[in-house]
Amino acid sequence: MARTASLSGFPEWLPEERLVELHVLDTLRRVFELHGFASIETRAVETVGQLLRKGEIDKEVYGLSRLQEDEGDNPVKGGKADPNALALHFDLTVPFARYVVENAGYLAFPFRRYQIQKVWRGERPQEGRAREFTQADIDVVGDGELPFRYDVEIALVIAEALSALPIPDFRLRINNRKLAEGFYRGIGLDDTAGVLRSIDKLEKIGPAKVAELLKAELGATEDQAAKALQLAAIRTEDTSFVAQVRALGVSNELLDEGLDELEQVIDAAVQRAPGKVLADLSIARGLDYYTGTVVETVLVGHEQLGSICSGGRYDALASKGNRKFPGVGLSIGVTRLVSRILSQDLAKASRSVPTAVLVALNHDDSWGAAQDVAALLRSRGIPTEVAARAEKFGKQIKFADRRGIPFVWFTDEDGTHQVKDIRTGEQVLAAPETWMPPVGDLTVQVETTSPAAASV
Amino acid sequence: MARTASLSGFPEWLPEERLVELHVLDTLRRVFELHGFASIETRAVETVGQLLRKGEIDKEVYGLSRLQEDEGDNPVKGGKADPNALALHFDLTVPFARYVVENAGYLAFPFRRYQIQKVWRGERPQEGRAREFTQADIDVVGDGELPFRYDVEIALVIAEALSALPIPDFRLRINNRKLAEGFYRGIGLDDTAGVLRSIDKLEKIGPAKVAELLKAELGATEDQAAKALQLAAIRTEDTSFVAQVRALGVSNELLDEGLDELEQVIDAAVQRAPGKVLADLSIARGLDYYTGTVVETVLVGHEQLGSICSGGRYDALASKGNRKFPGVGLSIGVTRLVSRILSQDLAKASRSVPTAVLVALNHDDSWGAAQDVAALLRSRGIPTEVAARAEKFGKQIKFADRRGIPFVWFTDEDGTHQVKDIRTGEQVLAAPETWMPPVGDLTVQVETTSPAAASV
Numbered sequence: 001m002a003r004t005a006s007l008s009g010f011p012e013w014l015p016e017e018r019l020v021e022l023h024v025l026d027t028l029r030r031v032f033e034l035h036g037f038a039s040i041e042t043r044a045v046e047t048v049g050q051l052l053r054k055g056e057i058d059k060e061v062y063g064l065s066r067l068q069e070d071e072g073d074n075p076v077k078g079g080k081a082d083p084n085a086l087a088l089h090f091d092l093t094v095p096f097a098r099y100v101v102e103n104a105g106y107l108a109f110p111f112r113r114y115q116i117q118k119v120w121r122g123e124r125p126q127e128g129r130a131r132e133f134t135q136a137d138i139d140v141v142g143d144g145e146l147p148f149r150y151d152v153e154i155a156l157v158i159a160e161a162l163s164a165l166p167i168p169d170f171r172l173r174i175n176n177r178k179l180a181e182g183f184y185r186g187i188g189l190d191d192t193a194g195v196l197r198s199i200d201k202l203e204k205i206g207p208a209k210v211a212e213l214l215k216a217e218l219g220a221t222e223d224q225a226a227k228a229l230q231l232a233a234i235r236t237e238d239t240s241f242v243a244q245v246r247a248l249g250v251s252n253e254l255l256d257e258g259l260d261e262l263e264q265v266i267d268a269a270v271q272r273a274p275g276k277v278l279a280d281l282s283i284a285r286g287l288d289y290y291t292g293t294v295v296e297t298v299l300v301g302h303e304q305l306g307s308i309c310s311g312g313r314y315d316a317l318a319s320k321g322n323r324k325f326p327g328v329g330l331s332i333g334v335t336r337l338v339s340r341i342l343s344q345d346l347a348k349a350s351r352s353v354p355t356a357v358l359v360a361l362n363h364d365d366s367w368g369a370a371q372d373v374a375a376l377l378r379s380r381g382i383p384t385e386v387a388a389r390a391e392k393f394g395k396q397i398k399f400a401d402r403r404g405i406p407f408v409w410f411t412d413e414d415g416t417h418q419v420k421d422i423r424t425g426e427q428v429l430a431a432p433e434t435w436m437p438p439v440g441d442l443t444v445q446v447e448t449t450s451p452a453a454a455s456v
Numbered sequence: 457m458a459r460t461a462s463l464s465g466f467p468e469w470l471p472e473e474r475l476v477e478l479h480v481l482d483t484l485r486r487v488f489e490l491h492g493f494a495s496i497e498t499r500a501v502e503t504v505g506q507l508l509r510k511g512e513i514d515k516e517v518y519g520l521s522r523l524q525e526d527e528g529d530n531p532v533k534g535g536k537a538d539p540n541a542l543a544l545h546f547d548l549t550v551p552f553a554r555y556v557v558e559n560a561g562y563l564a565f566p567f568r569r570y571q572i573q574k575v576w577r578g579e580r581p582q583e584g585r586a587r588e589f590t591q592a593d594i595d596v597v598g599d600g601e602l603p604f605r606y607d608v609e610i611a612l613v614i615a616e617a618l619s620a621l622p623i624p625d626f627r628l629r630i631n632n633r634k635l636a637e638g639f640y641r642g643i644g645l646d647d648t649a650g651v652l653r654s655i656d657k658l659e660k661i662g663p664a665k666v667a668e669l670l671k672a673e674l675g676a677t678e679d680q681a682a683k684a685l686q687l688a689a690i691r692t693e694d695t696s697f698v699a700q701v702r703a704l705g706v707s708n709e710l711l712d713e714g715l716d717e718l719e720q721v722i723d724a725a726v727q728r729a730p731g732k733v734l735a736d737l738s739i740a741r742g743l744d745y746y747t748g749t750v751v752e753t754v755l756v757g758h759e760q761l762g763s764i765c766s767g768g769r770y771d772a773l774a775s776k777g778n779r780k781f782p783g784v785g786l787s788i789g790v791t792r793l794v795s796r797i798l799s800q801d802l803a804k805a806s807r808s809v810p811t812a813v814l815v816a817l818n819h820d821d822s823w824g825a826a827q828d829v830a831a832l833l834r835s836r837g838i839p840t841e842v843a844a845r846a847e848k849f850g851k852q853i854k855f856a857d858r859r860g861i862p863f864v865w866f867t868d869e870d871g872t873h874q875v876k877d878i879r880t881g882e883q884v885l886a887a888p889e890t891w892m893p894p895v896g897d898l899t900v901q902v903e904t905t906s907p908a909a910a911s912v
Contacts (some may be wrong), residue, residue, distance in 0.1 A: 003562070007503075010501060012498055015494040019494075033810035035840070036810055036839055036841035036861075037810070038471040039471070039474050040468075040470075041468070043467075043468055043588050062521070064520060086463075106459070107471070108858045108859050112841075122522035122523075132500060132501065149844045153844075353494045353568075354494060378490045385568075388605045402564045405492075
């Protein structure tokens with residue numbers, strides 16, 4: 001990580017860094033599959049019309065054009081994006097919604113899937129924000145309706161998944177759009193989207209400036225602005241936020257519904273993921289399509305990195321005629337996490353290659369016999385390489401040492417086999433049919449580099 | 457596979473199809489890692505200048521432009537591609553070469569890596585040819601020089617990897633550029649690239665038309681054209697091609713070198729991958745950068761699908777000043793293979809979801825207790841879902857049945873646990889701390905659907 005990407009915003013990992021990323025991806029996949037989420041991938045490309053249907057993120061989208069088509073194929077014409085042109089997806093939620101609608105006849109609802117893919121955004125790169133990055137999403141989508149219980153479950157699955165990663169402690173900060181919108185209506189502010197947009201700026205500009213915005217842009221009174229800010233200041237580790245909201249003396253049906261939903265999520269989390277979840281009534285989430293639960297996640301001690309896992313409930317993102325497919329999902333920013341793990345040395349791989357054993361050569365013509373030994377080791381799951389040349393043993397050992405390969409295998413003229421642990425120098429007689437390395441050496445281990453990493 | 461992609465050339469799989477693809481990807485990864493190949497990924501994007509440096513495939517490249525930049529960011533200006541513009545990579549070899557040069561100071565040579573990623577080509581889509589598809593590559597790259605033995609090894613690793621997949625029998629068809637070029641020079645045809653381009657058309661237009669091309673375009677005599685075609689007609693399962701080439705009476709130093717190299721590959725393959733490899737002297741490979749071994753691979757009985765695995769030796773693809781990084785590698789067309797497996801029902805997944813057990817609900821308020829059962833099962837590696845609603849047991853069983861989930865778990869009021877195999881109806885007492893499903897039900901199995909699939 002001393003290196004900088006040769007193309008700004010497009011990070012690439014060295015092999016030993018990639019092993020850390022692979023460990024993160026494998027861990028997420030294992031947890032998601034243990035919870036019954038099925039893998040899907042969607043194409044990298046959507047039509048511009050599909051991508052810009054929701055939200056206001058057109059400025060971040062990469063359009064595609066075939067080079068040989070010259071100007072005729074340009075996705076932008078006269079300053080306007082052609083809705084039929086192709087562009088790279090900027091998240092996995094919008095493509096997933098399209099996939100569900102297209103394949104509704106082939107899916108069993110509620111449909112639960114995970115999706116781990118690269119996405120692209122033409123934003124200005126900075127720490128924690130790349131132009132190409134990997135997201136790992138889980139969503140559950142229903143046909144017509146989706147029980148609220150899935151909002152609770154999704155939060156718990158994500159807490160379990162994040163807990164399994166070599167990262168510092170984290171907090172899911174959870175709010176509910178119904179709660180916020182109902183509250184704003186209850187105090188007479190009907191442009192709830194406008195209020196949310198202002199509240200979303202709280203961390204950046206502070207409460208005084210948000211109050212000014214609410215008054216100037218939305219015509220809020222002093223009292224209305226104060227109430228909205230009082231709501232946003234509520235943050236509890238248990239369900240006591242309910243009483244705090246009630247104490248503000250606002251009544252509204254949607255508010256009641258939102259309070260009940262958020263209470264269910266927090267109540268379950270207190271029991272099943274203690275210390276990992278907060279009710280945080282300042283969370284707004286930028287995207288238009290959320291309709292209930294909203295989540296952002298911070299790494300404790302790394303708050304300035306931004307949210308490492310976000311999402312929520314969307315009741316109207318996907319529809320087919322009158323048929324609606326409400327969903328709830330969360331998206332982990334894998335590249336953001338891995339960048340941080342690497343830049344702060346929070347975890348590292350035990351070696352830079354999968355290889356556990358290098359089979360050395362006595363003579364150039366012993367390559368075939370060495371391959372026989374290697375095949376026996378591999379047949380029992382031991383990653384093995386054969387030296388390409390019968391150099392001096394010292395050079396062959398150095399070849400292994402430079403890669404972190406722990407064992408070198410020697411076969412004498414008389415067919416006796418020996419294996420050397422090049423870290424200790426210990427060399428023992430061994431048979432390729434039965435010898436096994438210690439389990440910690442069999443495959444690459446990725447471990448947190450210090451106890452501090454888990455607590456910071 | 458009755459479905460057609462909603463965007464031509466951009467296939468997407470249903471969850472049960474994706475499980476077949478995942479099985480293919482996991483199998484390739486396992487074999488590659490057992491042979492000590494390290495994983496890397498490169499960014500999806502290269503500069504146009506980088507992509508078009510070698511070969512003549514600019515017409516297939518997708519350029520990128522940020523939509524908000526309007527015409528100013530168009531990668532094509534006045535009919536010419538801007539070399540600094542960004543474009544999607546069309547293979548993994550060119551990006552890998554760039555990666556090696558950029559990171560040479562951090563890599564241990566010979567560097568062996570595998571890389572499994574999507575690539576994009578703006579070609580006309582047809583069966584076996586998509587615009588977005590996944591390739592799985594292995595390469596070994598040296599610093600300055602690379603022992604020829606790696607050419608042999610790469611072919612053997614790929615034969616082992618393909619043998620582990622649920623696909624029909626296959627043949628690696630191997631040739632050597634030195635052999636061909638030396639032979640052409642030996643008969644007085646010095647535009648060896650021109651001859652290769654004509655020979656590359658053999659399967660499409662036949663030998664008579666190739667002979668005409670050689671005479672018309674390269675000024676070959678009748679005898680020279682006949683000799684070139686005699687060479688291209690040689691195809692042997694063992695090293696007898698050497699004698700057949702010698703019998704043509706041509707002598708040239710480069711020819712000798714190529715004969716020796718190809719003989720080494722075929723000799724090793726006869727012993728270590730019997731029946732999987734052919735010396736096929738008609739193989740030319742279109743791309744300019746190959747300098748020795750060249751490989752194409754056909755599925756037996758599916759030859760019209762085209763090559764499912766191609767590559768070879770390249771001595772000059774990557775360089776940094778005077779420093780050269782010769783390499784050898786092969787690339788498996790994963791999407792082409794998976795499309796064929798699915799369209800011909802060659803293999804299928806045992807169920808459409810990872811879930812092995814659905815924990816049923818007695819009452820809506822037993823969800824917490826059901827989650828406790830599920831957590832115990834998951835802690836022992838059993839993928840488990842909890843029903844979202846306490847519907848009638850018949851409906852909960854149907855929920856499992858529609859997904860192929862084999863087991864449903866019931867907990868009585870008195871805390872007694874029972875698990876039902878919904879395929880047989882058998883229901884037994886069980887404890888969540890100890891019960892295990894049969895190993896074949898624990899995770900999704902992908903199996904060839906008929907013995908015919910392996911032999912066609």
